[in-house]
Amino acid sequence: MNSLKTALAAAGALLVASAAHAEGELNIFNWGDYTNPELIKKFEAAYDVKVTVTDYDSNSTALAKVRAGGHGFDIVVPSANYVPIWIKEGLLLEARPDQMENFKNVDERWVGVAWDPGRHYTVPWQWGLTGIGVNTSVYKGDINTSAIFLDPPEELAGKINVAPERNDVMYAAIKYLGGEWCTDDKVLLKKVYDKLVAAKTKWLAMDYSVTEKLPSGDYSAVYYWNGAIMRSRLKNPDIAFGYPKEGFPFFMDSVAILKDAKNPENAKLFMNFIMDPENAALISDFAKYSNGIKGSGEFMDEALKTAPELNVPAEFEAAGAFIEPCSPEVMELYTRIWTDISK
């Protein structure tokens, strides 16, 4: 935490110092606690651009703010399931990152993606998955299953934290009961509902403070993002990571340029900049998620290269999938179920 604070302070000092002589500006709108200050510092030094990073906490917040206008941002980092909405609403600039110099470094796996085929609008920032984190000093059984939070073992009951994310939780529950994402099968959804209502009585919280409370022992198990669980393990070696074999969601957040950006040229420079393996490695070093740039591994911290949270074992690869956007009717149904279980 102290090194983070020092880094932030350094970045802040640099922002102030460079404000006086910077050639241009770049305003980045990104998820909180997600942008490495060292990366920003390096970009500022390389291009003499003053960068300002503003945080958001959810895709819908970011979308609502940008849609309202007058935001002044150049770059936004939406998740895969939100990119098509941003494109459809005409909010993104077709920056053609696929024609940029460093695009050759992007892993083929992340080029032909459903949400931006051929990458005409976005470049990868980080990707990860929602999985299971368990304190092995409390529970020693199989942790590669969603049963950890949907049918909790006795040792963990009342000590579980679940990410307060409708999509991630609904996805795991639907898969656990043998359904497909975006299903509107009421019989199955009723089972999902009953399962979640019963499971929730065994949950302690639905909160975002995992990197602090999983290592401290306040939570003994979580259903949460892999990078945060890795950060927890670095603080407490008893934490282990599990891949829910019934099915788990992948996510990828991608960097896009806004159509009404004031500094589109600087934003393009930034896009190209983060596709350089050395710079992509900086992104991962900070937030502990994978980045999708080939060759970035050799520049990363040693701990990331071998991390069980980041290197999906072959046997679990097929269980993961990206959460597709469903029709508004199905989404409304899922929201209703979600509101109902969080009442």
Next chain:
Amino acid sequence: MQPHEVEQAAIRRGTMRRWLLSAPALVIIFLASFGPLFVMLAFSVLEKGDYGGVKPWTFSFDGWANVFFQHDIFTGELGFADAHLSIFWRSVRLSIITTALTLVLGFPTAYFIATRPRKTREIWVFLVTIPFWTNLLIRTFAMQEVIRNEGVINTVAMRLGMISEPIQIMYTDWAVLFGMTYVYLPLMVLPLYASMEKLDFRLVEAAYDLYANRFKVLRRIILPLTKPGIIAGSILVFIPSLGAYVTPRVLGGGKNMMLGNLIGLQFGKGNNWPLGAAISITLMVVVMVALLVYVRATARAGGDDRGR
């Protein structure tokens, strides 16, 4: 012109000038208080956008209808909106308990301050206002340090051997009550103190002279005379408790929502702005009803005084 006509013209000019001079203030007050309200009202009767927002000029009363009634998710039957009603009830219940707790704790505090010598009273009142210097969010996180499993209460109780396992207070309704009582206590103490300061303690002495015991003095003298303070304090605590967002979010663990969180959900991940707007206005109506009750109650208290 007759003299009285000149006088009337002068009065008219005076009135006119007063209106013109206060116009800027009136416009600001009007825009600031009714502008946002009007936006909320408009949003509540529009159709919801597919991914948040509203569809302009497509009217729909779904938002309002869904506050209390909803089609069952699975059978499609129309029934009470169970989720909203239970959240609503939790908010009202927790707010009432919070109000009661702050009253029980605040009444003796205010009495204590009011019975100190005049000079030291100011110091005590000053101490009561100190927590306001710190942001609500920070006070709430500080509260978390006190009640969490490895927090102050549990650590001390375990060291003293009173308990062998930490008591789970965080993420329960108790934690929310604890937090709200702490945060809103000054709002109860200050109006109570204001009305107790005005209390004529010679009446208390007179009651003792007439062989009233302590309980009787409290019930027949102090309580009736401080009633306006009790009511004002209760309203001041009840209203913000009802719309609380931060405390249930941080101390309640996000598992059980209160009205503030339900509204937040509709504007965020729920993507149902009309419903969010309708619930907000419903909350405001409840607050207004509470205020009306307050005004009626204090008016009656005043009437009693005159009658005596």
